[in-house]
Amino acid sequence: MFRSKLTAIRTYALPLMLAATPMVPTTTNAEETPGYQLAKTAFASIDRADRGFIDHGEYSGYGNDVFVSMDSDENNKLSLAEFLSWDYGMRPIAQERGREDAYETALRVVFAFWDRDGDGQLTAREQRLSLDADFRRADADNDALLTEDEFLLGFTVMIALRAAIDPAPVEQP
Numbered sequence: 210m211f212r213s214k215l216t217a218i219r220t221y222a223l224p225l226m227l228a229a230t231p232m233v234p235t236t237t238n239a240e241e242t243p244g245y246q247l248a249k250t251a252f253a254s255i256d257r258a259d260r261g262f263i264d265h266g267e268y269s270g271y272g273n274d275v276f277v278s279m280d281s282d283e284n285n286k287l288s289l290a291e292f293l294s295w296d297y298g299m300r301p302i303a304q305e306r307g308r309e310d311a312y313e314t315a316l317r318v319v320f321a322f323w324d325r326d327g328d329g330q331l332t333a334r335e336q337r338l339s340l341d342a343d344f345r346r347a348d349a350d351n352d353a354l355l356t357e358d359e360f361l362l363g364f365t366v367m368i369a370l371r372a373a374i375d376p377a378p379v380e381q382p
């Protein structure tokens with residue numbers, strides 16, 4: 210089901226795409242998917258102080274680090290090619306599962322969504338605005354901190370990429 214939705218994605222369709230992503234209760238075997246495990250690893254690496262939650266400073270610091278590491282020509286902007294090089298372990302899994310197209314489509318959708326002025330380049334400011342919006346959206350109890358559950362259930366980018374490599378199982382009739 211998700212596969213066909215992904216191919217129909219248009220610019221600014223990210224919220225639609227997320228609405229189509231079933232909220233998976235934490236008691237299902239979704240916990241064992243590689244995407245879930247990688248999202249947990251990402252949370253742990255953002256949670257530098259190892260407190261079990263992410264504050265906005267840790268989150269912004271991580272966003273900056275990711276931006277700098279992707280900006281390989283150091284022009285303070287991310288091209289689509291630079292953005293597509295973003296990898297923290299999901300791409301090899303996507304390749305292994307024949308899901309590379311879906312994974313790349315998800316990255317392209319995120320890029321188009323974040324590139325607010327549509328000039329094909331992502332500035333640090335555009336990235337920060339989008340990450341901040343994601344933080345607020347994920348922060349379900351509005352306490353300006355993200356718990357692991359809030360991050361895993363509500364962090365838009367991660368959900369989109371996880372859905373690409375871990376398609377929802379086919380529902381039994």
Ligand SMILES: [Ca+2]
Pocket residue numbers: 279280281282283284285286287288291
């Ligand atoms: Ca660049």
Ligand SMILES: [Ca+2]
Pocket residue numbers: 324325326327328329330331332335
């Ligand atoms: Ca732009």
Ligand SMILES: [Ca+2]
Pocket residue numbers: 348349350351352353354355356359
């Ligand atoms: Ca919170």
